[in-house]
Amino acid sequence: MRMSNKGCIFARVKNQLAIMKNICFGFLMHIPYRLRRYRFFDIGQDHYYYDDMASEDAVRHVVERSYMPLSGTLLEMIRLSKNRFHCGIAIPGTTLELLEQYAPEMIDRLKQLVDTRCVEMVVTPYSYSLAGEYNPTELQDQLRRQSEKVKDLFGVTSGSVWNAELLYSDELAEQLYAAGYKTLMTEGARHILSWQSPNYLYQSPVKGKQVVLLRHTGLSDALSFHFSDPSHPDYPMDAQRFVRHITELPAEEETVNIWMGAETFGLRQAAETGIFEFLKAVPYYAIEQNVGFMTPSEAAKKLHPVQMVSSPYPLTWAGEAKDLSEFTGNDLQQEALRQLYSVAERVRMCTDVSLHRDWLLLQDVTYLSDMNYGSGNTNGYESPYDAFINYTNILSDFLQRVDEQYPTSIENEELNSLLKTIYNQEQEIAELKRKRNARRKEGNG
Numbered sequence: 001m002r003m004s005n006k007g008c009i010f011a012r013v014k015n016q017l018a019i020m021k022n023i024c025f026g027f028l029m030h031i032p033y034r035l036r037r038y039r040f041f042d043i044g045q046d047h048y049y050y051d052d053m054a055s056e057d058a059v060r061h062v063v064e065r066s067y068m069p070l071s072g073t074l075l076e077m078i079r080l081s082k083n084r085f086h087c088g089i090a091i092p093g094t095t096l097e098l099l100e101q102y103a104p105e106m107i108d109r110l111k112q113l114v115d116t117r118c119v120e121m122v123v124t125p126y127s128y129s130l131a132g133e134y135n136p137t138e139l140q141d142q143l144r145r146q147s148e149k150v151k152d153l154f155g156v157t158s159g160s161v162w163n164a165e166l167l168y169s170d171e172l173a174e175q176l177y178a179a180g181y182k183t184l185m186t187e188g189a190r191h192i193l194s195w196q197s198p199n200y201l202y203q204s205p206v207k208g209k210q211v212v213l214l215r216h217t218g219l220s221d222a223l224s225f226h227f228s229d230p231s232h233p234d235y236p237m238d239a240q241r242f243v244r245h246i247t248e249l250p251a252e253e254e255t256v257n258i259w260m261g262a263e264t265f266g267l268r269q270a271a272e273t274g275i276f277e278f279l280k281a282v283p284y285y286a287i288e289q290n291v292g293f294m295t296p297s298e299a300a301k302k303l304h305p306v307q308m309v310s311s312p313y314p315l316t317w318a319g320e321a322k323d324l325s326e327f328t329g330n331d332l333q334q335e336a337l338r339q340l341y342s343v344a345e346r347v348r349m350c351t352d353v354s355l356h357r358d359w360l361l362l363q364d365v366t367y368l369s370d371m372n373y374g375s376g377n378t379n380g381y382e383s384p385y386d387a388f389i390n391y392t393n394i395l396s397d398f399l400q401r402v403d404e405q406y407p408t409s410i411e412n413e414e415l416n417s418l419l420k421t422i423y424n425q426e427q428e429i430a431e432l433k434r435k436r437n438a439r440r441k442e443g444n445g
Helices: 004-013 052-080 094-100 106-117 138-153 169-180 217-226 239-247 275-288 296-302 331-341 344-349 353-361 384-405 413-445
Strands: 019-030 089-090 119-122 183-188 199-204 211-215 253-261 290-295
Touching: 019 217, 019 296, 052 094, 052 106, 052 275, 094 106, 094 138, 106 119, 106 138, 119 296, 138 169, 138 344, 183 296, 211 253, 211 296, 217 239, 217 253, 239 275, 239 290, 275 290, 331 384, 344 353, 344 384, 353 384
Parallel strands: 019 089, 019 253, 019 290, 089 119, 183 211
Antiparallel strands: 199 211
């Protein structure tokens, strides 16, 4: 059947009573700042760490080849389905900054998507960092900052969290619940599910109404990595067959979570493979088969958790092991992380805006991935060791700047006292603001 008949199909199924299954699409848009070549002799002399030209080139390349065509396709899917196609998009604040600077048309396109009310801007750490594993306070600060950024740009908020690399653990769930987040997204890894299916809503171990959505690894990776792979069993993959895989799942399985990096469309799978036409056709065949679409928050509200899912150890969507080994698996990565987070509390006390800014940007997981011996992706470095040397040269300068403001000679007891004073001051300021706003409301009333 020709695609021009989509409207007829959508109209025909409009009045069907029940949606048997749902697809929850999620797209991550993540572009890190590119680091410049920083030599040993730059330490203490030059405090600017970024290659602006390389960052601009990267943004323009990704936006033109992937993000703009993908977002245009999503808009068309929403229009053709009469707003029945829904999805989630996660974009770290640092990526939003780069888009504002080098590709403002992408921000405008995202606003169009948000205005449809069919797209959820899922919360993610502002700098797409592993702070959740190394400094819980930093994670909460980044999530708050991210929510404020998205609210400022798009006028919306979300209660769903796409942590960096879908990082999740039972301990992290507790931290996020305390921060007010009750919908978490993570990998449907076999070692936590055993024989169970990822296609349900699950309950976290937290005592409260915190739910967990699990990524369908097989179908998500089939699109991300095997769409144009002739050796894959489903090659050539088409939308009708893709939807059939979902409709053939057990009837009681309510949601299939298809989450991937947005660069899948146009970069990892080039436009010439037909990946955009494939995506555009999915709602056509899905709605024909009585399959609906939901955002992560909609899934959390409409579905009921079937049981608890537990992960005592950190879980991610990265690599074969689905843990943190892609980012912490060798001595280089561990040393970089140790140095970076060793000054977390001292940075929090600093008033230097540029220092806070660098602290935020340097936490991006990409810099750790560049040091992975097995990733094959070192962003132009000759080797993982070369990436490590460049990063630790930058860190050495950064740590010197921190030490100038809060020397390492400060004892822990004195440091904790300073932190307590700062915290109390922040609480007093927040309370004064609350009282002032309350008085203003009374006056307006």
